[in-house]
Amino acid sequence: MAKKVLVIVSSPRKGGNSELLCDRFISGAEEAGHQVEKICLKGKKIAPCIACEACLNNGGVCVQKDDMGEILEKLIAADVIVLSTPVYYYSICAQLKIMIDRTLAGGSRLKSKEFYFIATAADGAHVMECTMNDMQGFVNCVPGSVVKGKVYGSAFHVGEIQGRPAMEEAYALGRNC
Numbered sequence: 001m002a003k004k005v006l007v008i009v010s011s012p013r014k015g016g017n018s019e020l021l022c023d024r025f026i027s028g029a030e031e032a033g034h035q036v037e038k039i040c041l042k043g044k045k046i047a048p049c050i051a052c053e054a055c056l057n058n059g060g061v062c063v064q065k066d067d068m069g070e071i072l073e074k075l076i077a078a079d080v081i082v083l084s085t086p087v088y089y090y091s092i093c094a095q096l097k098i099m100i101d102r103t104l105a106g107g108s109r110l111k112s113k114e115f116y117f118i119a120t121a122a123d124g125a126h127v128m129e130c131t132m133n134d135m136q137g138f139v140n141c142v143p144g145s146v147v148k149g150k151v152y153g154s155a156f157h158v159g160e161i162q163g164r165p166a167m168e169e170a171y172a173l174g175r176n177c
């Protein structure tokens, strides 16, 4: 059955390693017949959550009017969500964290997703566990959701992930999602 797949690219680097891995995932998912959309947070206007709690009391309407409104609707509509991030000081990057925090306005409408995580770091897989845990924490807050797969991409300079095994791992996950 064709699924709606939403791929979130959070790296500020155009053509960065995590984006290249996402593109391989997308190739696999499209070949499998799924409907895929990729959103790059770079260039999007998304302000941080200000914890005003308005959305908790008004049926889920954020007081901040920026690009997150549209992204949130796409997250809610997706069957599969791919979260990708470069590792920055053992954590997800700020762009992804800001997007995640703003999903508070989605309330109970954000539920029952299949998630995939893609992380890239200069060092090996061991430095990516904290970052994977950051993303897992978000998934734990989305009822009925599961993490179906993770890609650990080890590469430093932009594009360095090309030709490495993680590229084919990402493709295979997309193909089987």
Ligand SMILES: Cc1cc2nc3c(=O)[nH]c(=O)nc-3n(C[C@H](O)[C@H](O)[C@H](O)COP(=O)(O)O)c2cc1C
Residues within 6 Å of the ligand: 011, 012, 013, 015, 016, 017, 018, 019, 085, 086, 087, 088, 089, 090, 091, 120, 121, 122, 123, 124, 127, 155, 156, 157, 158, 159
């Ligand atoms: C601000 C900053 C912090 C970083 N922190 C780490 C780190 O803690 N561990 C690590 O292995 N690599 C670290 N890196 C390297 C990136 O994770 C690495 O270059 C990665 O491939 C970037 O992914 P991208 O090309 O998708 O942006 C850091 C890079 C930057 C710019």
